[in-house]
């Protein structure tokens with residue numbers, strides 16, 4: 387599709403490969419709209435060497451090993467989430483709200499061992515609003531660059547949310563600086579020796595800008611995945627039953643639910659997460675790319691089309707995830723599509739061994755050198771949250787006026803009319819609301835939580 391005078395959007399697995407697994411392609415200049423006071427960070431570094439250096443520094447903070455060290459903190463935050471469900475005494479809970487608070491608290495701890503305490507207090511609530519506004523701004527400029535010339539930044543920069551957000555991130559860093567380096571195995575302890583901190587204005591230092599992005603990337607995405615997963619389970623009874631049966635027969639107690647072979651054996655859980663990420667990708671837009679300045683004399687070809695230099699190209703994640711060629715009945719939530727005939731889960735990584743159409747077109751974390759570095763954390767956090775919730779509670783759609791919040795509206799135009807789809811609004815990450823669910827404790831299992 388021709389999206390603009392020099393923009394092309396593709397909808398094929400071949401394009402995904404030709405664009406994202408191609409060393410002569412770089413992120414497009416449109417990403418420069420996301421610079422933070424002119425300072426680049428991992429997300430918008432166009433130069434391959436600059437990006438590689440940052441990735442080598444930041445990657446280890448999110449490795450499987452780091453996740454194992456971080457897991458007790460993750461579990462503590464999940465206990466708070468579960469206790470809040472218990473305290474609600476079966477009154478409706480907005481999962482968007484609860485998951486956003488949880489995910490941001492988790493990433494605050496992961497980044498700097500800092501308690502934002504959003505799950506229990508409102509003191510730092512502006513962090514959530516601040517990131518929403520910042521992402522809305524970047525997304526608007528990337529899609530409609532002329533908006534950046536209207537002087538709107540004057541308004542964005544004056545937003546009290548922006549100011550407060552930046553000052554709390556600064557406070558998180560300075561609080562952490564005052565502690566022993568090894569006290570907490572967090573992002574800071576891993577990157578501190580290698581990220582620049584000496585800028586005259588600290589908010590323009592590499593450590594500050596990378597931290598700001600890290601918190602947004604880790605908080606704003608997993609929360610969408612978790613809220614969407616609750617939405618689809620509450621609307622698809624047979625999936626809910628199958629998954630709760632898997633969790634309740636695999637583990638013997640709620641405390642046993644942690645990373646390891648038992649959790650890895652929960653193939654239906656992984657299939658539900660992958661199906662959620664397919665149906666409602668937290669980053670669902672087009673990740674713009676272009677040919678780098680490197681000249682090798684060869685044309686740049688995407689899915690058989692020669693692309694003129696300077697053209698922005700991309701595969702739209704939402705569109706390819708709903709392309710019938712790869713995903714029959716694309717608007718139906720079917721975790722079974724990720725299972726083998728014998729019911730075993732086929733991890734997308736298995737695509738290397740058993741390529742299937744679905745696996746080659748599944749790209750919620752993007753692919754190639756610029757793909758998401760937080761993928762292990764995203765799977766761990768969403769797996770643990772849903773497994774633990776299903777261990778301690780039964781849940782369903784609430785009754786009354788709030789029951790359909792999050793769904794499309796019957797009769798509405800286009801995608802907004804899809805009642806069985808969790809509605810996401812693209813701001814690079816996603817805005818959403820609901821679902822509102824009620825949670826009933828299972829037997830006396832919740833005594834463990836008190």
Ligand code: HEM
Nearest residue numbers: 428603604607608611668669673750751752758759760764
């Ligand atoms: C379900 C959850 C998540 C999804 C769907 C997701 C998706 C993505 C996508 C699509 C990109 C590529 C963006 C682009 O090309 O412009 C990306 C990059 C990135 N993500 Fe995630 N992400 C998730 C969770 C996380 C978490 C938990 C963290 C860290 C705590 C994280 C950190 C990053 C970083 C640092 C990058 C930049 C990587 C680079 O450019 O080398 N993400 N993510």
